[in-house]
Amino acid sequence: MSTVASSAIIHPLSVIEEGAVIGEDVKIGPFCRIGGRVTLHEGVQVISNAVVDGFTEVGRDCHIYPMAVIGGVSQSLHEAGEDSKLVIGERCTMREGVTMNTGTVGGGGITSIGNDCLFLANSHVAHDCRLGNNIILSNNVMLAGHVIVGDRAILSGGCAVHQFARIGRQAFVGGLSAVNYDVIPYGMLNGNPGILGGLNVIGMSRAGIERAVIHQVRRAFKQIFDAEGSVRANAAAIRDEYLDCPEALEVIDFICAESDRAISSPYRGKA
Known part of the structure; x- marks a missing residue:
């Protein structure tokens, strides 16, 4: 009844x-x-x-x-x-x-x-x-x-997300993008195949994250994706530098966590 x-x-x-x-x-x-x-x-x-x-x-x-x-x-x-x-x-x-x-x-x-x-x-x-x-x-x-999607993420029109992929907190995915790999927290991904274009700085600012913190996360981003070596190894190597920055640690721990997918990168083929 x-x-x-x-x-x-x-x-x-x-x-x-x-x-x-x-x-x-x-x-x-x-x-x-x-x-x-x-x-x-x-x-x-x-x-x-x-x-x-x-x-x-x-x-x-x-x-x-x-x-x-x-x-x-x-x-x-x-x-x-x-x-x-x-x-x-x-x-x-x-x-x-x-x-x-x-x-x-x-x-x-x-x-x-x-x-x-x-x-x-x-x-x-x-x-x-x-x-x-x-x-x-x-x-x-x-x-x-x-698929796992973190808080405050925005996925624009027509984008498609591969099974088992993770999209981190406050990430932004552009319209018609193909999300084949994990997208870091605060990341901004566009294209098919999806390319990580940087950080969702506008979204971070709107969420009240201070400019100094955004600069720290951006610095960590460059250390992870621009340095020689794999993305996961680079992230693990800098973790102790950012113990006082929860936002940067969130990105680092997301990258280092076990996942069925690789990490989306500004450079295709690097994982």
């Missing part, structure tokens, strides 16, 4: 399947379908002509626009109907045609989205992705499976 809060407003032309949990002040417009394992928390709005399905939890005050399909089964070739989840945080907006898939057992069983994220029309989040807070996916952005 479904649990529907007394303050919820549900259009009579929508279908709420048995077992769904509909919270206080939820609004569901016409021609929507809410699956039987879906939880919509307080204040969620599903505008019209949208589907929320699967084992899916949508946080409070999220907005889901027409033609979005949230919680669809993964498109993985290994999908066999196992139990898996999609968990979306609070105050996220999924615009027209957005698709988000549940996880897979082989990938941890969960696709997770943080708070205050904006997904513009026709963007796609595949199985087992993990997204932080305040992220923007512009129109037609495509995340393959197992």
Whole structure:
């Protein structure tokens, strides 16, 4: 039996399947379908002509626009109907045609989205992705499976991200870019194949990072990518120089962490 809060407003032309949990002040417009394992928390709005399905939890005050399909089964070739989840945080907006898939057992069983994220029309989040807070996916952005995106990252229109890639906090990816490799925190990547063009200095400034700190991160960037030797070895070699700069350490530790992908670089072929 479904649990529907007394303050919820549900259009009579929508279908709420048995077992769904509909919270206080939820609004569901016409021609929507809410699956039987879906939880919509307080204040969620599903505008019209949208589907929320699967084992899916949508946080409070999220907005889901027409033609979005949230919680669809993964498109993985290994999908066999196992139990898996999609968990979306609070105050996220999924615009027209957005698709988000549940996880897979082989990938941890969960696709997770943080708070205050904006997904513009026709963007796609595949199985087992993990997204932080305040992220923007512009129109037609495509995340393959197992992608990790850090807080405040911005992905511009039409860019495509390879499976298992990581995009660091506050990185910026330009429109139509191909993200084949990991993108460092504060990095700015453009092109196909994607080339690391430097630091997202504007984004760092807007986030309140002081100019002196930005200069330290830029200095570390040059030491890592301009010196002889591999990027990971260069990063490890300078770590002790930046113990007093958390932002630079974040970049260094991101590079030195284990990953299925190489690191995006200003110079193709160097990893």
